[in-house]
Each structure stands twice: as structure tokens, then as C-alpha cells.
Amino acid sequence: MNIQQIVVPVDFTPESYLGIDEAVILAKETGAVVKLLHVIDIPYVGERPAPFQMIADVGNVSAMGYNEDNPEVSYMHDLLGTVHERFDEIKKKYPEAKLEVEVKTDTMQRYLSEFVVKDGGDLVVVGTTGKSGARKSKAADIIRHAPIPVLTVTKERKENKYKNIVFASQFKYIDQSIVEHVKSLQQLHGARVHFVKIVSPSNFYTTPDVLSAIRHFAKENGFENYTSNLYNSIEVEEGVLNFARSVDADMIAMNTHGHTGFARTLFGSIAEEVAVHSEVPVLTLNERFD
Structure with a gap:
């Protein structure tokens, strides 16, 4: 991009x-x-x-x-x-x-x-x-x-480069626009991308299934220098923020594509809450369905 x-x-x-x-x-x-x-x-x-x-x-x-x-x-x-x-x-x-x-x-x-x-x-x-x-x-x-x-920012950038970018997603139906933005930033800064799926009690997935989906997504989109992660949390928003802290993230990327009705409203709200509460910049794309 x-x-x-x-x-x-x-x-x-x-x-x-x-x-x-x-x-x-x-x-x-x-x-x-x-x-x-x-x-x-x-x-x-x-x-x-x-x-x-x-x-x-x-x-x-x-x-x-x-x-x-x-x-x-x-x-x-x-x-x-x-x-x-x-x-x-x-x-x-x-x-x-x-x-x-x-x-x-x-x-x-x-x-x-x-x-x-x-x-x-x-x-x-x-x-x-x-x-x-x-x-x-x-x-x-x-x-x-x-x-x-x-891209939402709450503080001045401390470092000249983004070294660790967290990409939180369900890894289904992801809009290519946000994928290309993350790839561009990764290549520009030489960053490592930490793919993560947040698993909550109401949204359970097995570890092998999650890691397999992430690896497939990364290969399909030509990502290198990345990690695949599953993170357990009661609340998705809290899980994204806590995982980002655990890897010393400089940026978080999220998308809301692929959700309709209540699920779309719920996940869109999570992305907004992460964006306004994160201590690091958050890149979001809210794909709207007509």
C-alpha cells in the first residue's frame, strides 16, 4: 500500500x-x-x-x-x-x-x-x-x-520506528486495505508483527485451530517476521490491551470486517474502545455493511 x-x-x-x-x-x-x-x-x-x-x-x-x-x-x-x-x-x-x-x-x-x-x-x-x-x-x-x-494516537511517538505491531483479529474476512497498511508499516520500520486471536469464555477456539488459521493467513498474505498467538481473556478489549503490553507493542491493528447485526456492533465497539484506551497508536478499519 x-x-x-x-x-x-x-x-x-x-x-x-x-x-x-x-x-x-x-x-x-x-x-x-x-x-x-x-x-x-x-x-x-x-x-x-x-x-x-x-x-x-x-x-x-x-x-x-x-x-x-x-x-x-x-x-x-x-x-x-x-x-x-x-x-x-x-x-x-x-x-x-x-x-x-x-x-x-x-x-x-x-x-x-x-x-x-x-x-x-x-x-x-x-x-x-x-x-x-x-x-x-x-x-x-x-x-x-x-x-x-x-490511526488513533493518544501520546507522542517515543521511538522513531514501530518495532512490534500487534494485529488482533478473528482472521476471517479481513479487508485487504488494513492488511496492506500493516505490511507497509512492517516493511517501512522492519517491525515484527504479532498476530493474536483473543479467546474468551463465550468465544472458545482450540489452540491448534487458532494457530493454524493465523499461519494460513500470514502465508496467504506474504507476511514474514511474525509470531502466532492465542490469548485468553474474559473481555476481548482487555485481552488485546494486555497482550499488547506483554510484547511491548508500539502499535495495535484491528479490523471489524465480516460482522453483521449484533456481532458487528459488538466487535466494532471493541475496536473503538481499544483505540481510545490504548497507550500506543491503534490502526482500525470499520468495514460497514449495507
Whole structure:
């Protein structure tokens, strides 16, 4: 997988700057362009956005027939001016990075998918606190709705390279997009991949069956320098995090492909919880079924 464009949702919180930092490092490693996306949430009237949408997109109030003395219009222009000033500061911080800026009025949930499809993003990088609250909800929302892999980060990268990557999965129906991302990162950093299936009391598998499935998956996808693991845990989320600690993981990768109905909701929720509670970056792909 050749990562050409990395998308970073930015709301100018300290956590979103973590996302920018990681994206810039990845861009330096891969030669990718970093798209900084700021979405100003706006109210909708039925199916139509409030006038702010047209003001921000067109950028010319008089062309839309609005009076520039209108307080709503003045507010929006001031807000957009502040946003672009902040992005100018970010660009100065990373003079060697290929940064592009996109500012829209919409909702992040609505616009992110549209933006990625339109502009062909390969990876979303999002910073989060790892705590409860609005920021955690935003990160989980992005993981749930983004049509491409999402890398969630809660801390600055301590090491220049990812040395140990945990790939937690059921090893059935895995989307190739996340497989190729893991392979690219492994090759780029010379990392060892630790494949693991979490076995809980309600989800029992024998050790020979699990290890055989993992080895088949690894061979089929051309992986080298890997380990095959089964890890027992009461809760899947806890099992993923504990196993990652046991191998000193620098990154966790998970996918939710192959689940429908309740199972899809359950496993998708596990991936989101792992992402926002992990001390290391988590790469997820939430494959949605229509």
C-alpha cells in the first residue's frame, strides 16, 4: 500500500495536534501529503444547511446576496479568519511537510467520508485523550464512519520506528486495505508483527485451530517476521490491551470486517474502545455493511 494522502481532522485541541505530529512523521517516512481538515459544525434546517454553509463554501457574501453587516455573516468571517491564522501557525511549525488545508462547514461525521471519497485519502490520523468525554466520542465517531483505515494516537511517538505491531483479529474476512497498511508499516520500520486471536469464555477456539488459521493467513498474505498467538481473556478489549503490553507493542491493528447485526456492533465497539484506551497508536478499519 502506497500511502499518498493522510487526512487529519483538526479542531485545534491539544489532542488534535498529536494527530498532526504523527501524520507529519508518517508523511516524512512515506512521502505522503497531509490534508488538515477542519469542519465547523453547523445547524441544519430540514435537509438544508443554515446560511453559514454557503458563506463558508463560497467565501463571498455579496455574491450570495447577504448583507455584510449581518451579525451572522460577520461572525462567520471572523471565525474563518481565526481558523486560517491557526493553520498558518501549524504550517510554520512544519516547514518541510507537504501540508494542505481544507475548511468546511458541515458535521465531521457527514463530511469526513465525503471528503475522503472525493479526494482519495489513504489513511486518517486522529488524536484523542484516551479518556471519557467529547473528545473520546469524536474519535470513536470517526473510527465508526471513516471509509478508510484510521490511526488513533493518544501520546507522542517515543521511538522513531514501530518495532512490534500487534494485529488482533478473528482472521476471517479481513479487508485487504488494513492488511496492506500493516505490511507497509512492517516493511517501512522492519517491525515484527504479532498476530493474536483473543479467546474468551463465550468465544472458545482450540489452540491448534487458532494457530493454524493465523499461519494460513500470514502465508496467504506474504507476511514474514511474525509470531502466532492465542490469548485468553474474559473481555476481548482487555485481552488485546494486555497482550499488547506483554510484547511491548508500539502499535495495535484491528479490523471489524465480516460482522453483521449484533456481532458487528459488538466487535466494532471493541475496536473503538481499544483505540481510545490504548497507550500506543491503534490502526482500525470499520468495514460497514449495507
